[in-house]
Amino acid sequence: MKDIIISDDIIYIGADDKDIELFENQYNVPNGVAYNSYIIIDKKIAIMDTIDKRRTNQWLENLDKALNGRKPDYLVISHLEPDHAYNINTLLEKYPDIKLVGNSKTFTFLPQFFDIQNLDSKKIEVKEGEILGLLGPNGSGKTTTINSILSLLNYQNGTIKIFGKEMTPDSYDIKREIGVVFQEIAVFEELTVYENIDYFCGLYIEDKIEREKNIEEVIHLVGLENYKKFYPKQLSGGLLRRLNIACGIAHKPKLIFLDEPTVAVDPQSRNNILEGIKKLRDKGATIVYTTHYMEEVEILCDRIIILDKGKILASGTSDELKSLANIEEKITVQTKEIDKKYIEEIKRFDTVDEVTINGNLLVITYKKGKDNLGDLTDFLKKNDVKYEKIFSERPTLNDVFLYLTGKELRD
Numbered sequence: 001m002k003d004i005i006i007s008d009d010i011i012y013i014g015a016d017d018k019d020i021e022l023f024e025n026q027y028n029v030p031n032g033v034a035y036n037s038y039i040i041i042d043k044k045i046a047i048m049d050t051i052d053k054r055r056t057n058q059w060l061e062n063l064d065k066a067l068n069g070r071k072p073d074y075l076v077i078s079h080l081e082p083d084h085a086y087n088i089n090t091l092l093e094k095y096p097d098i099k100l101v102g103n104s105k106t107f108t109f110l111p112q113f114f115d116i117q118n119l120d121s122k123k124i125e126v127k128e129g130e131i132l133g134l135l136g137p138n139g140s141g142k143t144t145t146i147n148s149i150l151s152l153l154n155y156q157n158g159t160i161k162i163f164g165k166e167m168t169p170d171s172y173d174i175k176r177e178i179g180v181v182f183q184e185i186a187v188f189e190e191l192t193v194y195e196n197i198d199y200f201c202g203l204y205i206e207d208k209i210e211r212e213k214n215i216e217e218v219i220h221l222v223g224l225e226n227y228k229k230f231y232p233k234q235l236s237g238g239l240l241r242r243l244n245i246a247c248g249i250a251h252k253p254k255l256i257f258l259d260e261p262t263v264a265v266d267p268q269s270r271n272n273i274l275e276g277i278k279k280l281r282d283k284g285a286t287i288v289y290t291t292h293y294m295e296e297v298e299i300l301c302d303r304i305i306i307l308d309k310g311k312i313l314a315s316g317t318s319d320e321l322k323s324l325a326n327i328e329e330k331i332t333v334q335t336k337e338i339d340k341k342y343i344e345e346i347k348r349f350d351t352v353d354e355v356t357i358n359g360n361l362l363v364i365t366y367k368k369g370k371d372n373l374g375d376l377t378d379f380l381k382k383n384d385v386k387y388e389k390i391f392s393e394r395p396t397l398n399d400v401f402l403y404l405t406g407k408e409l410r411d
Contacts, residue, residue: 011039013047013062015055035059035083039066046074046101050087059087060094071095077102080109088114103128128254129281133301134290135397141310142290143183146257149288150180162255176204179253181245183260187232194219194228197246204251218250221279223272238269245273249280256280256287262296274299294397306401313404318397325403327353327395329372333362333380334389342383346376 018032035051037059045067051059075091075098078084088110091098100119102110111119134142147153149160151169160167162174187196197215205211219225222242232240241261249256258277262270277300281287289300297304298318305315314321328351343362347355351369355362366372373392380387402408 009041011041011066013037013039013059013066014051015058015062017052017054020054033083037084039063039072041066041070044073045070046076047072047091047098048076049078049084050075050091052083053086056087056090060090072098074099074101077106077110080106080113085113089116092116128286129284130302131277131281131287131289131300133297133304134288134307135292135294135297135304135401136307137292139309140292140307142307143259144310145307146180146259146288146290150175150178150257176251177254179249179251179256181248181256181258181261183263185232185240185244187240187243187247189232192229192231193224193235193243193246196232196243197250200247201250214250214252218246221276222246223276236266236269238265238272241265241269242273242276245276249285252285254285256285257290258287259290260292261289262291262293297397304397306397306404308401308405314400321397321400322395325395325399326367327365327399327403328368329366330393330395330399331364331366331373331376332389332391332393333364333376333387334360335362335385335387336360338362338385342379342385346379349375351375 014035014037016032016034020029020032035055036049037051038048040046040048047063072091072095075088077088077100088100100110100116107119110116134145136142144153148155149162149167151160151167151171162171163177165171165174167174188199191199194215197218198211201211201214201218205214219228222245224239224242224246227235227239227243230239232243235243241263245258245261261277262273265273274296277287277289289297291297301318303315303317304321306313306321314324343355343357346352346364351366351372352364353367354365356365357363364372364376369375373390377390379385380390398408
């Protein structure tokens, strides 16, 4: 088979079958069929589906050639028909550490067709109702990314698909299933809280009874029960943010974009908004959440993408991202004075990566070790080093950002 390279990172590894007469034993295929399978090569390597048993050897040959000595990390299972899935076990035998990626339906049906040992330890389930965090400093490209996805901005190349369909400025059927809440407050000053929500919900839902039910539910969700008859100018900044969110989600969209929804709000409103977002997720909505507040991402997001200057620096779960920083632990010692010879001795610990001094704070970054705090306090006690406070921190997403870019997230 002639090599088919879709791009530098995507390679076709499927095979043609021109000998077959009946596809799925019922369809005449005089010109044969093509069994499609692809490999995507990046820092991790993903295989998209396998192929029919009739061309197993050809597929394995194409796979080996594309891998060029490397090992695949993931098999993404999009279909379970034999012409797409027959070689799942073949692949697991060849690469036992590979992870299987699919949705809940995939892993419901998979055991009915394949005997896969320790499936739970091998699977990565992609769920509806997840919160994806876009984390980055102001100007990193978070809002531009959302605007491009929504076809509010032109982009130079590529396509964007939502719900399996290409997104264009005229994709009104897709847009009905999307809710958007931008940073800027977008409500009508001359309408009350209830009337504002009714207006925006009415853009998608004509039935009055259904609309009234949705409005009451979303008012309860964002905690505006006592403010239905208030006008926007009568609301605090935090309450206005809640109204802005309610207007964007009252039609119960499947996909919600929240762009910095807690900027400049009071702590009570912030907590209310975050709790409301969790409830939306629990009801099945998929949420894309942009912020430069690390603590919000830690609380809310199932997966995180770190952006800077319009580029993706890293993506994964919070724990996966933190592992990138090559930091096991950071211990800070507040002391009035410590002899330089002890600092030099600490630097020579096998577990220590870096020691810095900031005023009366001694900050020790560890690259490994499980009882670093105990070992350090024993060392300080042994050498009669007096300290006022000592505390330990695990790596944060800011540490990851600092490691990747050399600057603080909020710089």
